[in-house]
Every structure is written in structure tokens, then in C-alpha cells.
Amino acid sequence: MITDINDQYCKYLKTTKEEAVGRCIKEIIPNTKMLDIIKNAYKEEGAILRLQEQRDDVEDATFLVNRSCVYDDNKKVIAGVAQVKFRLQTLDSAKKLIQEYAEFEFYKEEYRKKNTAGYCSFDTVLGESQKFRELKKRGIKAARTSFSVLLTGETGTGKEVFATAIHYSSDRREKPMVSINCAAIPAELLESELFGYEEGAFTGAKKGGKKGKFELANKGTLFLDEIGDMPLGMQAKLLRVLQEREVEKIGSYKPVPVDVRIIAATRKNLYEMMQNGEFREDLYYRLNVINIEMIPLRERREDILELANHFLKRLNNDYKTTIAISKEVKECFKNYSWPGNVRELDNVIKSAYAACENFTIQLSDLPSKMVSRHRFGSFEESDGKKLSQMMDEYEKNLITEALVSNEWNCQSAAEELGIHRSAIYKKITKYEIKQFSRKASE
Numbered sequence: 001m002i003t004d005i006n007d008q009y010c011k012y013l014k015t016t017k018e019e020a021v022g023r024c025i026k027e028i029i030p031n032t033k034m035l036d037i038i039k040n041a042y043k044e045e046g047a048i049l050r051l052q053e054q055r056d057d058v059e060d061a062t063f064l065v066n067r068s069c070v071y072d073d074n075k076k077v078i079a080g081v082a083q084v085k086f087r088l089q090t091l092d093s094a095k096k097l098i099q100e101y102a103e104f105e106f107y108k109e110e111y112r113k114k115n116t117a118g119y120c121s122f123d124t125v126l127g128e129s130q131k132f133r134e135l136k137k138r139g140i141k142a143a144r145t146s147f148s149v150l151l152t153g154e155t156g157t158g159k160e161v162f163a164t165a166i167h168y169s170s171d172r173r174e175k176p177m178v179s180i181n182c183a184a185i186p187a188e189l190l191e192s193e194l195f196g197y198e199e200g201a202f203t204g205a206k207k208g209g210k211k212g213k214f215e216l217a218n219k220g221t222l223f224l225d226e227i228g229d230m231p232l233g234m235q236a237k238l239l240r241v242l243q244e245r246e247v248e249k250i251g252s253y254k255p256v257p258v259d260v261r262i263i264a265a266t267r268k269n270l271y272e273m274m275q276n277g278e279f280r281e282d283l284y285y286r287l288n289v290i291n292i293e294m295i296p297l298r299e300r301r302e303d304i305l306e307l308a309n310h311f312l313k314r315l316n317n318d319y320k321t322t323i324a325i326s327k328e329v330k331e332c333f334k335n336y337s338w339p340g341n342v343r344e345l346d347n348v349i350k351s352a353y354a355a356c357e358n359f360t361i362q363l364s365d366l367p368s369k370m371v372s373r374h375r376f377g378s379f380e381e382s383d384g385k386k387l388s389q390m391m392d393e394y395e396k397n398l399i400t401e402a403l404v405s406n407e408w409n410c411q412s413a414a415e416e417l418g419i420h421r422s423a424i425y426k427k428i429t430k431y432e433i434k435q436f437s438r439k440a441s442e
């Protein structure tokens with residue numbers, strides 16, 4: 001019995017919905033195949049039929065037909081459905097699909113280009129000091145292979161920047177680089193994040209399951225950040241995947257082959273951890289095929305100003321400003337120890353930019369701990385200078401700062417410093433302090 005039929009098909013059958021619904025299908029379509037389909041429970045997809053009779057009202061005499069059964073919960077056939085498409089209609093849909101597919105491919109390519117822009121090579125990784133150039137060379141060489149890389153070094157030294165540059169300089173660049181921070185994900189979730197799970201693997205598992213980072217990074221790169229924080233149990237599972245080159249989703253016993261390049265990073269001393277039994281020896285050697293030890297910023301001071309100018313330029317571009325860095329601030333930057341490395345420098349520039357009230361970032365715009373260290377210096381930063389030399393430099397800086405903040409009025413600067421005006425003249429001559437305008441100081 002027909003329970004539903006659409007108007008277009010009724011038109012073709014020269015009937016109406018009211019007339020057809022409730023009647024036996026054979027009365028409406030004498031040569032129907034639906035009864036056979038329902039009786040024998042099978043389906044037919046894309047069957048091509050031709051209209052035998054000549055009909056002026058039918059433009060296209062060829063159709064594509066899909067027929068299938070509807071089952072109840074006990075898998076018993078309770079109905080049948082047929083979908084009839086005229087060939088021209090199908091061609092139209094196919095054309096539309098092809099067009100949409102071409103558009104999709106275009107956007108995919110644009111997205112890829114956008115994502116890889118700025119990461120195409122090590123050229124965009126800033127730092128021209130001799131030491132850092134050597135380090136970049138190691139990165140470039142690492143990119144030519146698919147060996148595992150272990151990036152070590154203090155926080156903020158650019159481990160993730162290097163991992164990204166290695167991926168985008170390698171022949172895996174067209175495939176994804178997937179990152180996971182092993183310290184940020186609770187131990188009990190790490191396994192499902194890395195390997196994924198099947199539908200119904202555990203209570204709360206998503207319908208349809210979930211792909212793990214390994215599968216998502218297939219043919220690309222998996223960046224395991226903070227690997228030193230990975231629990232021992234998980235380390236064993238990771239090692240198995242690296243050895244077997246296949247992953248088993250939680251709740252599945254069917255391993256899936258994966259081809260993934262591993263780049264791991266840590267600020268911890270993995271070698272020491274390994275000696276203390278906190279990190280698996282076998283995993284350590286598997287990850288540490290190529291080791292790149294990042295250089296703290298204080299050990300490549302030549303790069304500080306290049307990086308500072310770069311971060312400031314980015315802000316100037318974003319906010320359409322022309323703020324510059326004063327000479328004293330540059331000196332302070334060069335002498336500071338930068339425990340948070342490049343990230344700290346980036347943050348200091350941002351906060352100083354926000355604090356800056358005119359066109360030049362001054363010492364007063366910097367965090368006070370930096371300025372006091374700058375003023376008082378430190379033994380570590382003395383570079384073998386004699387005490388008298390360091391005191392002279394300190395005095396020169398103080399006087400220059402006082403002069404700048406008092407717009408080169410010697411009387412006011414002397415008052416601020418609590419010295420006599422004649423004393424400040426003597427010091428200006430001694431230290432050969434020359435007046436500079438804020439703009440000229442840049």
C-alpha cells in the first residue's frame with residue numbers, strides 16, 4: 001500500500017497524491033519492482049531504467065532509481081522506499097557537485113597557503129647571532145629527514161617555533177602538524193587524546209568515536225610538547241606505537257597503521273629523569289635521535305634588539321602607531337638576564353607599549369624589577385668590568401635619565417638627584433653626555 005508519494009512523481013504517473021495514497025502500488029505502477037524488493041529484502045542503487053512508451057510531456061526518458069527496504073527494530077522488513085531521478089536532473093546535480101567540489105578544493109588550498117605562510121622556512125625564525133644561526137642550520141638539516149627530534153631548553157626559547165619550522169621545511173609540510181601538550185592534559189585523558197577511541201568505548205564516549213592525534217597527524221608531524229611530564233604508563237604505550245608504527249584506538253583491537261614524524265620538546269632534564277627512573281630509557285633514545293638544545297636569550301644577546309624591534313613593529317602595524325624604543329631601554333634589554341627568554345621579551349614589549357605615554361618607550365614603562373636590576377646591575381652581568389667602571393656606568397645612566405625626564409633642564413635634574421647644579425655639569429662633561437631628542441634617540 002502506498003503511504004506517501006511526492007507530487008513530481010505523481011505528475012509523471014499521471015495521478016495525484018490523494019488518488020495514490022492508500023492504494024495498492026500495483027494499481028498505480030503495474031510493473032513495479034517494489035514488491036519483489038520488500039519480499040526478498042534487498043536494495044538496488046543507481047538502476048538505469050528507460051521509458052518504453054513515447055511521451056511528449058516527458059523530456060528525458062532515462063531515469064536512475066534507488067530502491068531499498070525499511071526495517072523495524074527486529075530487522076523485519078516493514079516497508080520499501082524508492083527514489084526516482086531523471087537523468088538530466090542527475091546530471092545537473094552532478095555538475096553542481098563538481099562545481100562545489102572545485103570551490104572546496106580552492107578554499108582548501110587557500111587555507112593551506114594561509115596556514116603555511118610565515119612558517120615556510122627557517123628564514124622567518126628571528127635571530128642572526130652566530131650561535132643561533134648554527135642552531136637554525138641544525139634545524140634545517142633535521143627537516144631533511146623524518147628522524148625523531150628532541151628539542152630541549154629553557155621556557156620561551158622557541159622550541160615550538162623550531163618544531164613548526166622543521167615541519168614546514170620538511171616534505172611533510174602539506175600534511176598536518178598536530179600538537180599536544182602532555183603537561184596540560186590530565187593523565188587519564190592523554191591516552192584517548194593520542195590514540196582516539198571507538199564509539200561506546202567508555203561511558204561518555206562521543207557517538208561515532210574520536211580520532212586520536214596520531215591518526216590526525218598521519219603522514220605529517222606530531223609535536224609532543226612537555227614530554228617530560230608524560231606519566232610512565234603512557235610512555236610505555238607511546239613507545240609501543242613508535243616501535244610498531246600503528247595505533248590501537250581505545251575499545252578497538254584493530255590496529256591502524258600510522259606514518260608520523262615525532263618532534264618532542266621539554267624544558268626538563270630528560271637525561272637526569274632517565275637516570276632517576278622517571279623517564280623510560282628506551283623511549284628517551286627513540287625520541288632523541290636528533291637533539292636540538294635551544295639557546296637562552298642571555299647567551300645570544302646580539303639577537304635581543306632584533307627580536308624587540310620585531311615585536312614592537314608588529315604592535316605598531318596592528319595599532320597604526322610609530323612608537324620606538326629609547327636608548328636606555330635598549331641598554332637595559334641588552335643587560336637583562338631574560339629568565340623567560342623570547343616569550344618574556346615579547347611580553348615586556350607588549351606591557352611597555354601599553355604603558356608608553358609618548359612616542360618612545362622609556363625605562364619607566366618597563367617592569368620595575370627590570371629597571372632596578374638595570375640600575376644596580378649584577379655581578380653576573382658585569383662581564384668582568386671593574387667596580388669603579390660599573391659605578392660610573394650606573395651614575396651616567398642615572399644622570400641621563402634625570403636629564404631626559406626633566407627635558408634637559410640641568411637645574412631640575414640636579415634637584416631630582418639631590419645634587420648641586422655645578423655637580424651635574426661636571427658629570428655631564430665627565431661622561432660626555434650629549435643632549436638628544438626623543439626621536440633622535442632611536
Ligand SMILES: Nc1ncnc2c1ncn2[C@@H]1O[C@H](COP(=O)(O)OP(=O)(O)OP(=O)(O)O)[C@@H](O)[C@H]1O
Nearest residue numbers: 125126127154155156157158159160161267342343
Ligand atoms: N626565534 C624566534 N623568532 C620569533 N619569535 C620567537 C622566536 N623564538 C621564540 N619566539 C616567540 O616566543 C614565544 C615563545 O616561543 P615558544 O613557545 O616556541 O617557546 P618554548 O621554548 O616552546 O616555550 P615553553 O617551553 O614554555 O613551551 C612565542 O610567542 C614565539 O613566537
